[in-house]
Amino acid sequence: MGRTRWLSAEEKRAWTALRTTYARLNQRMDQSLKRDAGLSHLQYEILSRLAAAPERELRMAELACAVAGSKSGLTYQIGQLEQAGLVARRTCPGDVRAVYAVLTEEGSSRLLRAAPGHVALVRELLVDVLSAEQLRALADGLDEANRRMQASEDCGGSLG
Amino acid sequence: MGRTRWLSAEEKRAWTALRTTYARLNQRMDQSLKRDAGLSHLQYEILSRLAAAPERELRMAELACAVAGSKSGLTYQIGQLEQAGLVARRTCPGDVRAVYAVLTEEGSSRLLRAAPGHVALVRELLVDVLSAEQLRALADGLDEANRRMQASEDCGGSLG
DNA sequence: AGGTGGCGGTTCGAATTTGAACTGTCGGTA
DNA sequence: TACCGACAGTTCAAATTCGAACCGCCACCT
DSSP states (O other): OOSOOOOOHHHHHHHHHHHHHHHHHHHHHHHHHHHHHSOOHHHHHHHHHHHHSGGGEEEHHHHHHHHTOOHHHHHHHHHHHHHTTSEEEEEOSSOTTOEEEEEOHHHHHHHHHHHHHHHHHHHHHTGGGSOHHHHHHHHHHHHHHHHHHHHTTTTOGGGO | OOSOOOOOHHHHHHHHHHHHHHHHHHHHHHHHHHHHHSOOHHHHHHHHHHHHSGGGEEEHHHHHHHHTOOHHHHHHHHHHHHHTTSEEEEEOSSOTTOEEEEEOHHHHHHHHHHHHHHHHHHHHHTGGGSOHHHHHHHHHHHHHHHHHHHHTTTTOGGGO
């Protein structure tokens, strides 16, 4: 291994912007969602994924992979959402080990209630701030980075 | 307020990519840093900020603003770093309330030790994955979003 | 001087997150 | 059939994070 290739000013700026901007965005979303709908940003995200899934249900592992938290963290959050009646657990007939999280009717309506405000904030703080080219470059670049990370770990390993 | 302007597929892709990619990146950095240098990603970031600051010191509030955590969270982390001998607290002669966090010699050498591996990972997972244009678009766009958020809260308020 | 509002940090308890066992089950193999 | 390693989720304790309440102190105003 050769000498370290340090980051150029531009590269450092990109990386720093990614970190701090995401952190701030996340914080704002979290506050807004909690205030308006009583959901954390993570919970909103979980409900959102479920709503988009066929049958409105996903395996725990898929969900954990999608939101990129730890397995035990997801168990906790699904527990919370289940207590709140927004999600139900269902076991798979074919494989006793598997557990599906299913979006309930109440979960669905809560999501619908929260969505407009959340989307408006995403627009205000991010989407409408970027030019079309910036938006596409961001989507393309980060998607690619994401794909590579998934490929190199197959969404297992660090998620356990 | 009119009807909600939902996100287009492209917009949703950008936002989702930002969230999941950042989450994954953060997770990887964290693991790598903990394994190689016994530092969390956040701690690395704090040390890094201090190293770049004049006199290698910053006010608690500045630091909290920079890393975008809560005030109490920073108090905790500086406590940890202080116990580890990587950072020292110093009070300001002019204003007794103010506290400076100062990078110690040991903190500096620990940072130097951790940096090459960390930078290599930032390159591998992000910087070297993006084209020059993507990198610049990302830096410009997110910087702008970040500036606007700071402007609208002046880095106080939600940080307390 | 005396009073008052706000700032800078810390403390506290509650909520969340993590990683390392652990449980029960599946799939392939002898 | 009986076994063995791997897998899906959960449980548990420890670490981190958050928000709200708090403390002392500064700046300003009278």
